[in-house]
Amino acid sequence: MNAHPLRKQIEEIVKLTDEEFDFVLEHFQKKAFKKHQIVLHEGDYAPFDFFVVKGLMRVSRLDSDGKEHILQFGMENWWITDAEAFHHKTKSTLMVDCLEDTQTLSLTLENKEKLSRALPKMQTFFFKKTTNGYIALQKRILCFLSSNANDRYHNLLTLYPGLIQRVPKAMIASYLGVTRETLSRLTKIEA
Template sequence: MKNKANAKSNTHSQFATANATPKIVKKYVFANADKQEKNKVLKTNPKQMSQHPLRTQIEEIVTLSDAEFDRVLGHFQEKTFKKHQIVLHQGDYASFDFFVVKGLMRVSRVDPDGKEHILQFGMENWWITDAEAFHHQTKSTLTVDCLEDTKTLSLTLENKEKLSKEMPKMQTFFLKKTTNGYIALQKRILCFLSSNANDRYHNLLSLYPGLMQRVPKAMIASYLGVTRETLSRLTKVES
């Protein structure tokens, strides 16, 4: 009887051990899956890394090694949005600066009379946000939404400052991009002050190649500050 009891005990022990192992393995597998999902932006093979649009833009200003670019990517979050999705509402805090990998976004504001004013479009390789709200961490006075399904690399102010501190090259890059942004804004203001509608239209064609085929003419008219009838005349002359 004693031998049978021992045999039965050993059988239960082996059965319990056999059943315990899959639970540990299962937990380990899920833990690793979660980790891989969390770090999916950070893992890029060498060929993809060299052709990455963000790296291409950065290296117009500074040069990065593969290891340095991998480190840069680690500060970004990959975010995808659907067409018509609002990513920043007027009155909300601007948590991210968006680098557009694929798609099309815009920055706009609706005045008290309900009229929409478009300040900026964000095509591939553009950065887009409410700059004042982002850098001052205040509530946005603008709206940012998607005109197409859009894939972005999104950067928080905390990570931008951290990256600039850790990598002087990136501080140089961000400073240069900010300076270029100020220059572009100044040109846009001067264009409105001193140029006619035809000049503004040609400036838009130069700044946003292919945009006319991607958005309704009403949006183009809003950006240019002209009526749709005026825009129609401009496009007819161009054709």
Template structure:
């Protein structure tokens, strides 16, 4: 598990063995079963989760009971309810497991500590946050400007491996289309 995290950090910044051992000591390993929640709306958000193995989704359920998927996360990705994580408020999102999952959990206290002590870790998280902002902006613009076919094609281009791992109902929800529309698009 630690090898995956080290490779992930070193895509942005090199770390020595001693630095990485220290970084890793701030993470907690957890395993979850399919359908188990890491975060439930209304609860505290204890961690940011680095996915070592498995597939998760972050979603919101509106007042009408309609589910809106904001994000999927697979190996080598991070997931949380960031509003609640950073602001120390109750979650508005749910994060649950679509497969058996292994994650490395980082509390906000440990993240802040690592960033204060190691400039390269602060740099790493700044770069990851920037990439997340860019991805979110692209997603919003795609939802605002593209028709269903274009959104589906962009999904296929960006996340080809997810097509095989996700039920079509979840892909449809992520794209903001009906299951029937997705079936027509993927035929």
């Protein structure tokens, strides 16, 4: 059997009947985007949290010097949005766009809360996902505190081996907090 990717992810945490999963799915909207399409502009509200079914998105911010900083990539089975704008219903300070043609399941905050109330198992799921996300961010911060650019790069390689094949190195550099020139020099040493 070929389970739905969202169902597979949910069932790593809580088990669902077929009826329950259908009910869950009713709260999502299918949305597809083209490569380079901007899904959320800075300054807009963030009506959706996106579950990536297929494709690749990113969250980034432009600083005052016009430099781009990548906060997060979202490959298949990742959730991606501007968390602050989404949860606080404020205007976004970040941008979400697509690095590939992308299909998503999109969830509004209202439907997320409705779903959590109707199906406590889903509240558990969302809570554990958020907790795990928190832990992952802590690890990324520890990486900034204790590692130089080279170590951060190799940490990223082992953490998300598929990513580097799909993303220009300049963006990897931006995610790591270094310039593309610095990253280029690091990878040179390997050879």
